[in-house]
Amino acid sequence: MNLLEISKLSLRIGAFEALKGVDLSVNVGEIRALVGESGSGKSMTALSIMKLLPTGARTEGQIRFDGKDLLATSEADMCRLRGNEIGMVFQEPMTALNPVKTIGEQVAEGIRLHTGATRAIAEEQTRAILDRVGLPSAKFPLSRYPHELSGGQRQRVVIAIACALKPRLLIADEPTTALDVVLQAQILELLQSLVDEERMGLLLISHDLAVVADMAHSITVLRHGEVMDNGETAQILTEQTHPYTRQLARASMHVPERSPEHPHHAANNGPLLAIRDLSRTYPGRRIGLFGRDPEFTAVDNVSFDIKPGQSTALVGRSGCGKSTLARMVLALDRPTSGQIHFAGRRIDELTQNDLRPVRQNMQVVFQDPYGSFNPRHKAERLVSEPLFLIDRELSAKEKRDRVDRALERVGIPRADKDKYSHEFSGGQRQRLAIARAIITEPKLIVADEPVSALDVSIRAQILDLFADLNDRLGIAYLFITHDLAVARAITDTVMVMSEGKIVEHGKTDEILLHPRSEAGRALVKASPDLHKALARRIGEQG
Amino acid sequence: MLNYISKRVLIGILTLLAASIVVFIMLEIVPGDPARLMLGMNATEDAVQALQQQMGLDQPLLTRYFSWIGGLLVGDFGKSYTYSVPVLNLITERIAVSLPLALISLFLSTIIAIPVGLFSAARRGTLADSGTMGIAQIGVAIPNFWFALLLVYVFAVTLRLVPAGGFPGWNAGLWAGFKSLILPSIALGLPQAAILARVTRSALLDVLGEDYIRTARAKGLSRRKVLYRHALRNALIPILTILGLQFAFLLAGTIIIENVFYLPGLGRLVFQAITQRDLIVVEGVVMLLVATVILVNLLVDLSYALVDPRLRGRS
Numbered sequence: 001m002n003l004l005e006i007s008k009l010s011l012r013i014g015a016f017e018a019l020k021g022v023d024l025s026v027n028v029g030e031i032r033a034l035v036g037e038s039g040s041g042k043s044m045t046a047l048s049i050m051k052l053l054p055t056g057a058r059t060e061g062q063i064r065f066d067g068k069d070l071l072a073t074s075e076a077d078m079c080r081l082r083g084n085e086i087g088m089v090f091q092e093p094m095t096a097l098n099p100v101k102t103i104g105e106q107v108a109e110g111i112r113l114h115t116g117a118t119r120a121i122a123e124e125q126t127r128a129i130l131d132r133v134g135l136p137s138a139k140f141p142l143s144r145y146p147h148e149l150s151g152g153q154r155q156r157v158v159i160a161i162a163c164a165l166k167p168r169l170l171i172a173d174e175p176t177t178a179l180d181v182v183l184q185a186q187i188l189e190l191l192q193s194l195v196d197e198e199r200m201g202l203l204l205i206s207h208d209l210a211v212v213a214d215m216a217h218s219i220t221v222l223r224h225g226e227v228m229d230n231g232e233t234a235q236i237l238t239e240q241t242h243p244y245t246r247q248l249a250r251a252s253m254h255v256p257e258r259s260p261e262h263p264h265h266a267a268n269n270g271p272l273l274a275i276r277d278l279s280r281t282y283p284g285r286r287i288g289l290f291g292r293d294p295e296f297t298a299v300d301n302v303s304f305d306i307k308p309g310q311s312t313a314l315v316g317r318s319g320c321g322k323s324t325l326a327r328m329v330l331a332l333d334r335p336t337s338g339q340i341h342f343a344g345r346r347i348d349e350l351t352q353n354d355l356r357p358v359r360q361n362m363q364v365v366f367q368d369p370y371g372s373f374n375p376r377h378k379a380e381r382l383v384s385e386p387l388f389l390i391d392r393e394l395s396a397k398e399k400r401d402r403v404d405r406a407l408e409r410v411g412i413p414r415a416d417k418d419k420y421s422h423e424f425s426g427g428q429r430q431r432l433a434i435a436r437a438i439i440t441e442p443k444l445i446v447a448d449e450p451v452s453a454l455d456v457s458i459r460a461q462i463l464d465l466f467a468d469l470n471d472r473l474g475i476a477y478l479f480i481t482h483d484l485a486v487a488r489a490i491t492d493t494v495m496v497m498s499e500g501k502i503v504e505h506g507k508t509d510e511i512l513l514h515p516r517s518e519a520g521r522a523l524v525k526a527s528p529d530l531h532k533a534l535a536r537r538i539g540e541q542g
Numbered sequence: 543m544l545n546y547i548s549k550r551v552l553i554g555i556l557t558l559l560a561a562s563i564v565v566f567i568m569l570e571i572v573p574g575d576p577a578r579l580m581l582g583m584n585a586t587e588d589a590v591q592a593l594q595q596q597m598g599l600d601q602p603l604l605t606r607y608f609s610w611i612g613g614l615l616v617g618d619f620g621k622s623y624t625y626s627v628p629v630l631n632l633i634t635e636r637i638a639v640s641l642p643l644a645l646i647s648l649f650l651s652t653i654i655a656i657p658v659g660l661f662s663a664a665r666r667g668t669l670a671d672s673g674t675m676g677i678a679q680i681g682v683a684i685p686n687f688w689f690a691l692l693l694v695y696v697f698a699v700t701l702r703l704v705p706a707g708g709f710p711g712w713n714a715g716l717w718a719g720f721k722s723l724i725l726p727s728i729a730l731g732l733p734q735a736a737i738l739a740r741v742t743r744s745a746l747l748d749v750l751g752e753d754y755i756r757t758a759r760a761k762g763l764s765r766r767k768v769l770y771r772h773a774l775r776n777a778l779i780p781i782l783t784i785l786g787l788q789f790a791f792l793l794a795g796t797i798i799i800e801n802v803f804y805l806p807g808l809g810r811l812v813f814q815a816i817t818q819r820d821l822i823v824v825e826g827v828v829m830l831l832v833a834t835v836i837l838v839n840l841l842v843d844l845s846y847a848l849v850d851p852r853l854r855g856r857s
Contacts, residue, residue, distance in 0.1 A: 090757060092753055097757065098757075099754070161761060
């Protein structure tokens with residue numbers, strides 16, 4: 001008998017059918033991946049098991065945990081199971097912990113609830129589990145509050161809460177999606193070892209096939225609430241008999257076609273963007289009337305060039321200074337020292353007014369397109385927003401033509417001009433963001449994690465679009481990302497950033513194959529890679 | 543922390559100073575000469591001038607401002623034009639009524655509103671929730687003087703449990719004084735409780751949508767335990783904000799209720815002082831209220847830090 005056995009699980013929320021007859025099982029000691037794109041019903045499956053669905057949700061079918069039908073179990077009995085026999089880890093570590101309670105309280109709470117242990121004993125156990133997840137109490141006392149920890153550390157606390165009582169089933173819902181690749185590798189390794197030690201069953205929910213290929217024994221692929229494919233990891237991913245699995249696998253390894261010789265490179269001799277000895281320091285926190293913490297150097301003496309039409313990746317872990325550097329390039333932040341030259345002109349000392357013509361040639365695409373659109377404006381107005389940067393006054397017709405052309409270039413039908421941003425899908429919204437960036441016909445686009453919030457198939461399309469615009473319009477890119485797959489797919493050169501410095505700079509292929517710096521090696525090693533993971537898995541199985 | 547408090551106190555003092563200037567100038571601008579008002583319409587010009595001189599009203603503006611401020615600093619609020627007694631005595635007399643009244647009302651409001659808010663939030667969308675919030679809505683809407691009259695009719699006139707109005711003074715005994723404050727406190731406190739209950743409910747519902755509530759549920763905590771252990775403390779900030787505002791209102795904004803119950807409170811004192819152009823009394827009371835509001839705000843801010851560790855000075 002399997003530890004968890006879901007059969008014909010259907011879920012309706014109002015009129016929406018979230019799950020349609022899902023079958024799924026997890027064995028003792030097994031890692032089962034549940035893979036699918038957003039809206040496929042992955043999280044809903046997990047919440048069905050926990051019986052923590054939103055109000056108004058109606059379930060049908062069976063969820064058997066250790067032989068017991070959970071759907072028929074009372075709420076009081078579910079409370080006894082949750083956190084005790086079934087633990088759950090969530091996607092967003094930054095918000096998953098109560099900000100007004102110490103980490104010690106939050107871990108001990110579940111222990112005391114289920115075991116009735118005294119405060120002292122619960123604290124002892126809390127210390128032990130926090131130590132196990134890599135937060136030794138000598139460095140991370142129980143009296144710490146969540147805001148005093150980083151994202152990766154918080155996720156460790158969440159895992160400690162879930163695993164404190166050695167549950168038999170652990171559900172991890174995208175546990176590393178919000179973390180950078182190095183942290184992701186650490187957290188996955190931790191989950192793996194916890195599962196191995198205690199022979200837990202793990203239901204690992206992920207959109208990332210590469211992560212799953214590395215971790216899971218078996219895979220269930222979900223789409224629109226239905227199981228598409230199901231079986232052993234190596235078999236499913238190597239044979240790819242199901243068309244949807246094949247589509248997912250291809251999309252996640254997708255590399256856009258780019259013309260090898262960029263005609264734009266040769267056209268111009270000077271660099272488009274030249275950064276010289278750029279630094280940005282922040283004053284330390286005030287700790288008394290006169291005292292201050294030492295100042296913090298976010299960007300430390302950075303120099304590099306980007307040629308016209310060149311696509312450059314800036315990679316590094318979270319907190320390495322990537323975004324600060326990007327903000328200075330975009331003239332949203334002033335450097336403490338150093339110079340920024342754009343198209344032969346020094347821009348770091350210009351006033352906002354003088355920057356306007358510069359901004360016309362330099363646009364930005366953000367990670368979350370939804371957050372960067374005014375929800376009350378229609379697509380036409382959203383896309384035409386940067387047109388005020390253009391020196392001369394445009395006629396209404398010229399504006400319309402420009403919007404039409406930009407939309408056409410990113411593949412959005414003209415008829416959609418009158419829609420609001422919430423009427424577009426995630427991928428279309430990112431297309432809109434790109435349309436807004438290219439409407440002034442810029443020479444450089446700075447893109448901050450532009451595809452990391454997108455599903456793999458949409459991500460592949462957007463990468464194609466970036467490649468295409470680079471080919472056709474000769475736009476240079478500065479891609480800020482922690483995802484080496486993106487860098488590999490779309491850039492000519494890579495800069496590795498670490499602790500405010502650029503520690504490595506060179507051709508993309510070379511650096512990603514043979515990183516020389518320590519930070520580069522750490523990134524490459526931690527990056528999930530579908531090919532490598534499969535090769536390893538097949539090798540293990542003989 | 544100490545640093546923060548001393549900074550806040552300094553800002554408080556500057557605010558008080560600014561308030562004193564505004565109050566003084568405002569009362570200079572409003573029409574109506576205190577001396578003429580005191581002597582009546584038929585008084586001779588000479589008599590008015592003599593009185594003005596006696597009251598110091600003929601002095602230049604700055605001189606009068608500084609002598610007033612200088613007095614305040616040493617606890618001398620001046621002498622009332624109409625009552626001819628020190629303003630400070632008037633104020634302390636009235637505060638002996640207004641402060642207990644405000645505190646009892648606030649206490650009532652809190653002990654009713656927070657349980658009701660919790661009750662409603664725990665039953666979101668049910669009949670019990672909409673029923674409770676419907677009653678709260680009525681509580682917000684009905685005028686408190688009407689409610690006060692209703693209370694008087696039921697509890698004083700019909701049931702004869704408590705006096706209908708007036709205040710015998712604390713010298714008449716603690717219980718006698720308290721008894722005469724019961725109805726006014728209810729009349730003031732219940733509408734405040736209705737507001738606070740609605741705020742509590744919506745703050746709790748906001749918090750209940752947070753990710754960490756789901757984490758707590760996944761730990762095995764029941765809905766009720768999550769509400770008390772995790773949601774309530776996170777919902778306290780908006781609740782404390784409203785409580786601070788309510789206290790300031792209850793201390794001086796209660797003039798109608800004071801009139802209904804014939805209570806000699808601060809509200810009536812200010813009202814009478816304004817109609818009689820007893821400017822020095824108005825100035826004194828307003829300064830006291832400003833100081834109270836500043837103090838309450840400081841306390842509210844400090845309690846924020848008590849509730850939420852993210853707001854504590856990380857020293």
